[in-house]
Amino acid sequence: MASNQTTIDTAYKTMKDTPREEYLQPGSPLCAGCGGEIAVRLALKALGPKTIVVSVPGCFGLLALYPYSSIENSMLFAPFASGPAAAQGIVDGIRIQVEKRAMVDPGSKVLVLTGDGAAYDIGLQATSGAIHRGLDFYYLCYDNEAYGNTGFQFSSATPTGSSTSTTAVTDSSQGNSLRKKNLFEIWKAHNPSYLATVAVSKPVDMLRKFEKASKMSGSKLFIAFSVCPTGWRSEPRETVKIDRLAVETGVWPLKESVNGRVTHTYIPRKRPPVENYLKTQRRFEHLFGACGSEHTLQEIQRDVDEYWRSISI
Amino acid sequence: MKIRIRLHGRGGQGVKTAGRIISTACFLEGHCAEDSPMYGPERRGAPVLSFVRVSDGEPLEERGYIEHPDALVLLDSSSVSRSSPFYGLRTDGLVIINAPLLAPKFAFPSVAFDVSSAALRVLKKDSVSAGAAALACKALGLTSIESLSEAVRMEMNEIGLRPELIERNVELARECFSSVPTVKSFVHAHDPSPTDSNDESSEKLVEIPQMVGLQPIAAIIATGNSRLNETGLWRLTTPRIDYSKCTKCIVCFVYCPDSCITLEPDLTPHIQYENCKGCMICATECPLHAISEERAVPA
Known part of the structure; x- marks a missing residue:
């Protein structure tokens, strides 16, 4: 599981290679400083104009909010649990039309775009089915670690210690007591052709991963770390900085799985303490100060240390 | 009363x-x-x-x-x-x-x-x-x-x-x-x-205007038209580029969540203020500190 040192055939060598075309237009109703919005913008740049987007309820359902649409691509809005099922319908529909010679193969890509609520909780079953069937599609989960669109209720992607509107900090509770669900391993157990975690503070890494996936067929899945200034109670201006801290402290590992073989695409060698990351967000503020929870802090650090030890880099 | x-x-x-x-x-x-x-x-x-x-x-x-x-x-x-x-x-x-x-x-x-x-x-x-x-x-x-x-x-x-x-x-x-x-x-x-x-x-407690649709489906036919939604009005602070410091590294362009920074062919960036929400990520990330912050003053 060593870092991939071989030379890669890629169009993206530096940030200056970021495609200039915009498929996400200005004027979306998303919050100022939305990290997930940067992720979807970069993903669409890498996937290009022939991408058909399937959206489900969640913040990014707002990318098409009557009478405006922020996405240049075609977009289908599906029920919460049904993103990958809707993608199957689009893929099959195009295939049948081509078989009937009713249309020339448009060479389109289908991208399911959901938050962590749909990916980790509500749509997990439909995703499981789609990957199992080997559906040729892309899935981008913008993971802001809670149900951000409805007021930041906890999801199974919420990390330990985070306060949310349903895991409030009280005398007897230090926010969320559960661990974040490991969606990477759950998806990986289905043997998708490509699976990766991405972070917007590493845009070249992210663009390369989409580029690599687009040369493969089958299920291509992405989990994007998505700073949510409103829910995380962080400063909108610090979105990319916080994203970078998550990567450097080791909280958010950048990795990919190609046909089941996992490679870490970036190894944070120094790994500063997780406090540096947690202190940027008021959802963790109860962990610090006089009545802070040393125990929870140690637990979070221990989990991160244990992870990096376990991959034996 | x-x-x-x-x-x-x-x-x-x-x-x-x-x-x-x-x-x-x-x-x-x-x-x-x-x-x-x-x-x-x-x-x-x-x-x-x-x-x-x-x-x-x-x-x-x-x-x-x-x-x-x-x-x-x-x-x-x-x-x-x-x-x-x-x-x-x-x-x-x-x-x-x-x-x-x-x-x-x-x-x-x-x-x-x-x-x-x-x-x-x-x-x-x-x-x-x-x-x-x-x-x-x-x-x-x-x-x-x-x-x-x-x-x-x-x-x-x-x-x-x-x-x-x-x-x-x-x-x-x-x-x-x-x-x-x-x-x-x-x-x-x-x-x-x-x-x-x-x-x-x-007086109506909740006003829901009746709209007449052209098609019996909930569809937005125009794509990418949200530019018409002037989110620039949300701005509490305004980023300004100091072009004497700018090295055209395009970091601001890459990180703008709302695609509000456009590039000239020579990579000179321009901020599109009609839609810029003033998140100030560009100012934070600019390696040369060439983007300053103005507190938006009401007209």
Whole structure:
């Protein structure tokens, strides 16, 4: 599981290679400083104009909010649990039309775009089915670690210690007591052709991963770390900085799985303490100060240390 | 007496919390009170509303949006130039505004105080809910300073603020309370007669306009047309590029969440202000510190 040192055939060598075309237009109703919005913008740049987007309820359902649409691509809005099922319908529909010679193969890509609520909780079953069937599609989960669109209720992607509107900090509770669900391993157990975690503070890494996936067929899945200034109670201006801290402290590992073989695409060698990351967000503020929870802090650090030890880099 | 108050501001400023503080303070004072925020896809920076109804004992049987308020609380003076917050305000209504100076063009009696500057001094951030609520409680003669302070403590505790921040909010509220006069003593007033209001009879609690569609499906046929949605109006701070420092590294372009930075063929960046929400990620990430921050000043 060593870092991939071989030379890669890629169009993206530096940030200056970021495609200039915009498929996400200005004027979306998303919050100022939305990290997930940067992720979807970069993903669409890498996937290009022939991408058909399937959206489900969640913040990014707002990318098409009557009478405006922020996405240049075609977009289908599906029920919460049904993103990958809707993608199957689009893929099959195009295939049948081509078989009937009713249309020339448009060479389109289908991208399911959901938050962590749909990916980790509500749509997990439909995703499981789609990957199992080997559906040729892309899935981008913008993971802001809670149900951000409805007021930041906890999801199974919420990390330990985070306060949310349903895991409030009280005398007897230090926010969320559960661990974040490991969606990477759950998806990986289905043997998708490509699976990766991405972070917007590493845009070249992210663009390369989409580029690599687009040369493969089958299920291509992405989990994007998505700073949510409103829910995380962080400063909108610090979105990319916080994203970078998550990567450097080791909280958010950048990795990919190609046909089941996992490679870490970036190894944070120094790994500063997780406090540096947690202190940027008021959802963790109860962990610090006089009545802070040393125990929870140690637990979070221990989990991160244990992870990096376990991959034996 | 019955008073209907409508609050205007932007997501993140504390419009809902200000409404709650006014309502709770009135309740503690012994009045009947209710409050509700506008429900919808509000986002940080987007225009938002909340509503408060107060009576001195008469049951409050109305619900929903307030179309014809007796008083407006404007948490953000730029809302005056942007939308029409005066819509439906009673002819004798009072405008309570967070602004350094009174805009002279108001056709209504008004009370102004620079809550933002006080908040920046006391709280170190532009968080104006407690201060704006204090202006309303005092200007309308609704509550004592004690009920207000207690309401600030209760509501700020409810949203999980640290004790020292709660006390600083109380300090802000008390400063604002003592800085404005009571303009009308609504507490002893009677219900306004129908002639005092703008078409009271047609008041609808929730207005849902009927739209005629061209197709029987919920479809948006135009793609990528959200440019027409002027999210630039959300901006609280404005990024400005100093081109003498810019090295055309395009970092600002890559990280702009809203595609509001465009590049010339030689990679010179330009900020598109019609839609820039002022998140300031570009200013934070610019390696040369070539992007500065202007506090958006209302027109």
